[in-house]
Amino acid sequence: MTKITMTVNGKAASKDVSDNTLLVEYIREHLRLTGTHVGCDTSQCGACVVHVNGQAMKSCTMLAAAAEGATVTTVEGLATSKDDLHPMQVAFKENHGLQCGFCTPGMIMTATDMVKRYQEAGKELTEDAIRHELEGNICRCTGYHNIVKSIQDGASKMTAA
Amino acid sequence: MTEGIGARVLRKEDKRFITGKGRYTDDIIEPNQAYAAFVRSPHAHANVKGIDASAALAMEGVVDVLNGHQLTGDGIGNIICGWGVTSKDGTPMNMGAWSALATEKVRYVGDAVAVVIADSAEIAKLAAESVVVDYETLPVVVGSVEALADGAPQIHENAPGNLIFDWEIGNKEPTDAALASAEHIVEMDIVNNRLAPNPMEPRSAIATFNESEDHYTLYTTSQNPHVARLVLSAFYNVAPEHKLRVIAPDVGGGFGSKIYIYPEEITCLWASMKTNRSVKWTSDRTEAFLTDAHGRDHVTHAKMGFDKNHKIVGLRVNTKANLGAYMSLFSSATPTYLYATLLSGQYNIENVYADVQGVYTNTVPVDAYRGAGRPEASFVMERMMETAARQLGVDPAELRLKNFVKEFPHQTPVIMAYDSGDFAANQKQAMDAADYKGFEKRRTEAAKRGKLRGIGFSNYIEACGIAPSAAVGSLGAGVGLWESAEVRVNPVGTIEILTGSHSHGQGHETTFAQIVAERFGLPTENVAIVHGDTDKVQFGMGTYGSRSGAVGMSAIVKAMDKVEAKVKKIGAHVLEASEDDIIIEDGAVKVKGTDKQMLWHEVGLAAYTAHNIPEGMEPGLKESAFYDPSNFTFPAGCYICEVEVDPETGVTKIIQFTASDDFGTIINPMIVEGQVHGGLAQGIGQAMFEGVVYDPDGQQLSASYMDYCMPRADDVPMYQVMHQSTECPGNPLGMKGCGEAGAIGSPPAVINAITDAIGNNNLNMPATPSAVWAALQEASKQAAE
Amino acid sequence: MYTTKYHKASDAANAASLLGASPEAKILAGGQTLIPTMKQHLAAPSDLIDISGIAELSGVTIEQRKKLGVLKAKGGETITIGATTTHYDVANNADLAAVCPAITGLAANIGDPAVRHRGTLGGSIANNDPAADYPAALLALGATIHTTSRDISADDFFTGMFSTALNEGEVIKSVSFQAPANAGYGKFPVPASRYAMVGVFVAKSIDGDVRVSVTGAGDDGVFRHAGLEAALSSDWSSASAAGVNVGAEGLLSDIHGNAAYRANLIGVMAKRAVDAA
8 A cells, every 4th residue: 555645636635545556546436536437448438538737648547656746637627616617518518519428528638638739739620630639539429420519619618718 | 488399408417427427336336335256258158067266265355256056046037038039830939048147058258157246346356367167168159150050069958059039020922922023133141240339338236235124226227227127026036126226327328238137237136135245346348348238240131022113022031140148138029020020111012021040159148239120120121222223223212212112101011010201301301411413523533532432322211119018018028118207296396207218328307308398388497307216216118229209208298298187177276267278388377368377386386285276186296107109100211321432441431421310209409419420420330340250269359449449530420410300190299219210220321332432242341441442352353354 | 457566766777676676577657558458467567667757768859960061961860769758749849840750740640649648659669569650660760779778779679579679677768760861651550449550661761771661560560571671772752662562471360451451551551651751
């Protein structure tokens, strides 16, 4: 057991966990933040994507110990306050970008990361670019049509915000 | 009415999902929870000679290791198929025994022989690896054709030659006669590839036995918690029905795979009783590939005859359906009554005959997966029609148009009586939207860029809302297929709808609220939908087969009829008017032609205070209904797919996919379009990407996302989705159902388009780049010869 | 996954000594291959030595070529990439893109965005997955792999599927290579995993030497293709690449594509790599 400390959604978290604990287990089992999901064993579905030090990463493919001292944001911490929604969350709702909701947290975390990167680089986030950027996120319900639309809309909402 | 029928109301359920507050089974932790890990067979076919769990039992943190002999010793019953199919010769189907934990023999890779219960999931998994099972391996067979061959390994003693049933439908002699005298014959071998359903949420269960109350609670990923409770109690003897609560909380997709009651749920409940701990099991993805019921897997030979005017005179179909190692809950119905009954397609065919052999193999059990039998039927019909058009040298749209059923009701030779539709209207809408006329120009332009462009049609019809209980009962169903609803108007006027349908992505919390809003003129925020908990909701049949609209909502309408009748009585009494003059609109009960009214909440209060209600009336305002449909519903449509193939690599890109559907009345177009999008991606997935592959030893070579290709965002296009509807006469809202159409209609459109592009009709699904490239090589070789 | 002991290494030497201390220890960089392997119980390292935070192992340096007093041709800079530099950081290094766009483009298409944020060059080559992208690039660019104990040429480093010349207790610190005059990468992904079914890296050095390497297709990992090298040496054009008859011997067959298909893809990807160069 090792004490692993990090900042999760703006709050200090510290838990004694075994060295083989995955970041997703730390988040789900130890912090009980269950919005981050596990949908595969091979790092492909993206249901577990969180932001570590501001970058999207697959929390199922990372040890909690490797995130010692890191700043982690999960879907629960994306909005600035409890009563608020992040513009990307609003966009997913308004564009029917989710059905069963299981892949949604990972999709939203991937989407906010991608928009941030493109906006910082001054690159245009085209439909093709969004589809390419979603390579690591699998959805079985929506056929991606409305996820792509949500991200297009979320990107403009994030620019406006 | 901005929130009523036809309105694009945003989903009420979304907030919890977009903020990470959804509550799925694996999110739940019970106090005193232990974890189950299954010891699974690495062999596809073997005798179990012994199980040595001593090393596991010695590990710290291991609570117990339980096996199949203990399970059957405790009276836990075998898993059953709930639909009996009778063979041609009148004999019942040959169902082999399926124990939740195998005792004497394992029959597929993944068959569980024991379960470890431990303090953590990791300990359970490690301990399961340490259980030593003595297997005596047996010869293996994985394909249905091979399993029926002489000398094939025998999988179940009571299914000689691995034949479960040899079933038939239609008019055999007239069909053969019609084919014998036909002007043109089209004949094809058609394979429908085996798929893994892959809802993104893996299956999970938490079972808790409360010894002091002698009561069980099961949280599970189910599309139909009441059916789960019924079979768990009535057939598997896990617990009596009134001592078992089944809760299906948020469920992350199902697509059929979460209809069935699997060995894991049964075992967790039983193990909870044995160990006096809550027992949790969550599948990982590879375990899902090894245990979730697969879909499709048909091998078909079909022969269609045309007269000199290109009218279809007959169709004869033989299908060998691979049902895997055991018969899953609806496995017998899927390749029979849900498949061959649609082999008339959208066409007026006097003579149709089909026979289907259900076959045991050493593979994962096969059952209904999104579409269930109907995608297989539409694939046969629409591949045949496109091929016929090519062989006859006529336009595929015109050949179909010539043969459409044009008058309704229409009785087919294969049971179904189509009630409504306008197939030509859907076809025209799709052709206009897809600019079919401009295709040849686009093909020429693509050729200049070195690309092969192709176009393909699929005019599908399916049967939903399955269907009058007495009718399905006569066909072998072990259950009735009605639905229930309860409408509870609270004293403050808010409404709870308790439904036997179950939402696992379909948006019932929104759509169901919309029909209440429409009926009583209330905002949808005043309506709550309660589902998924057998302690809260009356018995219901659950969600599959696109039935929640046509059957589930019809039950709600029926209950609302009763509420409305009582409200009118109360209104007439309080407002001192005749019941005939009472109208309900804009959230008020009004007397026609006057300004007298009671607000909706005042009616609720009146009903519950009972200070001033008609004499003899019971207080309260709560009504329930059970709705049994009078017929199937028949969604239909026309799909057109346009592709470009890169001849160097065989890569196919879908340039445009156009879908014109007839779903009858649409409550929420936004949600319906979303259902079509998802269905199309699954159908395109079947056509181009997905396929479960076994090696000859029965090992799955595609048991993770490294090898099973799930469609990704860059694999699919933006879809053109549109509607051209005729109202369904069979239910009060005129609905037909939309959940499966996309998956049913799209595979033939895709394959017809690719084969058109490459000039070789010999192409199986999935049409991967390597398969398309090989077909291109074959075509150029043939051209050279 | 099995239990393991996690160590955070302070520098490369410390990592090497920790690694040497236990025969079952493994280096953990981004973990994008190792962690999934451990989760599936296919690897059980007793100790994990995390090198991801070590500053000296990360980053890209570009050393300009000495002026020779002649007109400056393209290429020739010495490029060094630290072992723990992520795919994302390679892909988005503008200076690197200016001198060797083939390598930044390659990095931009490894895995998916989340994997690129964490996965590293060192991890990719140390594992020598037969379908990984970087081995193809390093082999074609004639790179040198610098470890805590020596320098190894790429030709010597990749010794077969999942196997390298690394000794026990040896840690990759960086790789270096001379910027090519021209280079390109053509990748055809496996539809499911998106790993390379075939990846062809073509490179022409400033001295005119042509090297062509192939990943994904070989039944023993990354390899150089003599036929394509000969063709492109005499005529650096996509038509020349397309004219090579690529045989199927020694190529992989699996459920995604047989050897004949892979042979075809080698030709097509080589052609496209030259076009992209």
